[in-house]
Amino acid sequence: MVQDNVREQLRAMSSAERGFAPRSCxxxxxxxxxxxxxxxxxxxxxxxxxxxxxxxxxxxxxAEEIVATLLAHVPGRRVRLSSEDA
Incomplete structure (x- = not known):
């Protein structure tokens, strides 16, 4: 599944390579x-x-293209998660 492959690639990268630590994806x-x-x-x-x-x-x-998209993302519009969604 693409989601599992993306998570594995993000975990395999160092935090310096990622630039952020994902809580969820x-x-x-x-x-x-x-x-x-x-x-x-x-x-x-x-x-x-x-x-x-x-x-x-x-x-x-x-999965590689999705990871590259995540790493190149420039924050814009944000969605506030409610305590029920977290």
Whole structure:
């Protein structure tokens, strides 16, 4: 499963390589919209923050491409996790 491969790659990297320590990382099953390319929704929470970061990636993205997307992410819009979601 892609999610497990992403988690393994993040664990294998040193914190200096990652730049952050992920508290959680969830990757959805591929969505097929009515038009356009299929995609996956990726959500992760840096360990030191309560907010979740979100990105959409193409459904055919490999684990390596998703990890690269996470590492290159520039924070923008954030979602506050409630105590029920954590």
């Amino acid at each position: 969830r990757i959805s099953e591929p969505f097929q919209p009515l038009w356009g390319r299929p995609y996956r929704f990726v959500e992760w929470s840096p360990h030191a923050e309560e907010d979740a970061c979100c990105r959409v990636v193409p459904a055919e993205s490999s």
